[in-house]
Amino acid sequence: MPDKHLVSLNDIHVHFPVQKNWLGQVKSTAHVLNGIDLHASAGETLGIVGESGCGKSTLAQVLMGLLQPTRGKVSWHTASAKPNIQIVFQDPQSSLDPRLPVWKVITEPIHIQGGHSRVQLRQIAADLAVQVGLREEYLDRYPHEFSGGQRQRIAIARALAPNPDIIVLDEPTSALDISVQAQILNLLNDLQKARNLSYILISHNVSVIKHMSKRIAVMYLGQIVELGPTSEVLQKPAHPYTELLLDAVPDMTGAQTMTGPIDLPELPGNRHLPSGCFFYDRCRYRDEKGCHLAQPLRSLGAAQAIRWVRCYKNIYENPIRAESTETSL
Ligand SMILES: Nc1ncnc2c1ncn2[C@@H]1O[C@H](COP(=O)(O)OP(=O)(O)OP(=O)(O)O)[C@@H](O)[C@H]1O
Numbered sequence: 001m002p003d004k005h006l007v008s009l010n011d012i013h014v015h016f017p018v019q020k021n022w023l024g025q026v027k028s029t030a031h032v033l034n035g036i037d038l039h040a041s042a043g044e045t046l047g048i049v050g051e052s053g054c055g056k057s058t059l060a061q062v063l064m065g066l067l068q069p070t071r072g073k074v075s076w077h078t079a080s081a082k083p084n085i086q087i088v089f090q091d092p093q094s095s096l097d098p099r100l101p102v103w104k105v106i107t108e109p110i111h112i113q114g115g116h117s118r119v120q121l122r123q124i125a126a127d128l129a130v131q132v133g134l135r136e137e138y139l140d141r142y143p144h145e146f147s148g149g150q151r152q153r154i155a156i157a158r159a160l161a162p163n164p165d166i167i168v169l170d171e172p173t174s175a176l177d178i179s180v181q182a183q184i185l186n187l188l189n190d191l192q193k194a195r196n197l198s199y200i201l202i203s204h205n206v207s208v209i210k211h212m213s214k215r216i217a218v219m220y221l222g223q224i225v226e227l228g229p230t231s232e233v234l235q236k237p238a239h240p241y242t243e244l245l246l247d248a249v250p251d252m253t254g255a256q257t258m259t260g261p262i263d264l265p266e267l268p269g270n271r272h273l274p275s276g277c278f279f280y281d282r283c284r285y286r287d288e289k290g291c292h293l294a295q296p297l298r299s300l301g302a303a304q305a306i307r308w309v310r311c312y313k314n315i316y317e318n319p320i321r322a323e324s325t326e327t328s329l
Helices: 056-064 102-113 118-131 136-140 148-160 178-195 206-212 230-235 240-247 319-328
Strands: 005-020 026-041 045-049 071-076 085-088 166-170 198-203 215-220 223-229
Touching (some): 005 056, 026 198, 056 085, 102 118, 118 148, 148 178, 178 206, 198 206
Parallel strands (some): 045 198
């Protein structure tokens, strides 16, 4: 797999003004992204995991260019200045226009660009339908006539239509029956190989990320707290929050882990961020030495900068941690 970066994010912050008073003055600010450094390479799937509200969808919007960061830089590294990025949402029911027949739904993104005749668009839709496992005779039907899994196939065909470099998959299987989830994930894997696509897979579900991505970023309160090869991070987490996430997943191989949000204590609010380590109050390893201090994302192992962690303590090499997580994987 070539390690060519398509996009890099550098120190991305997104803050939303909230609670304006009657004079229109901002009374508080939601600090949704708080210094994200990340890149996505051609042909890879980068998994982004974190509990609800940690900023995953906001990060997707920044990547797509739909949201201007308050601070930081998004850099594109493709020949055509900006790569083509499409998105597949969690709920195909609400993301597909119910008034259009499927062939128009699929080709809508390129129809908007112009330059294609109706016959050409119909042919493109027919080709894409085959690629995502839909029958050509379905093309004149409407989205409501399909099952959830089929609708997600339509959404994937739609995302493929403009020939994207990157597809952001925002919880692509969370709304589907368990039996259908694996089919959609396998389809996405096949399409990636055939087209050298880059995926950014956003999920609260560690099992989905494990199935799909070689690299994982763990998000907490708008920061990446751990980043590295998925198998290594899941086998031996280096950040206490990753460990907590994994402890909350009852069975890493079981079908039941494919559904439902991870049940953790409530995420602290993003209106009043801690001045030091964001995870301090929930951390089982905190001590009074340096744990309260803000931490950068540091490389584990100087030679190969492939694993990164934002933690004062090196729990990676702490034998107490290793014993406590042994049973969860
Ligand atoms: N425009 C906005 N104004 C104020 N707060 C916002 C805005 N957009 C998002 N937020 C807040 O930012 C936080 C992160 O939202 P985001 O949707 O990115 O999280 P998420 O990790 O994708 O969550 P989920 O998994 O539930 O979709 C939430 O607390 C949300 O309420």
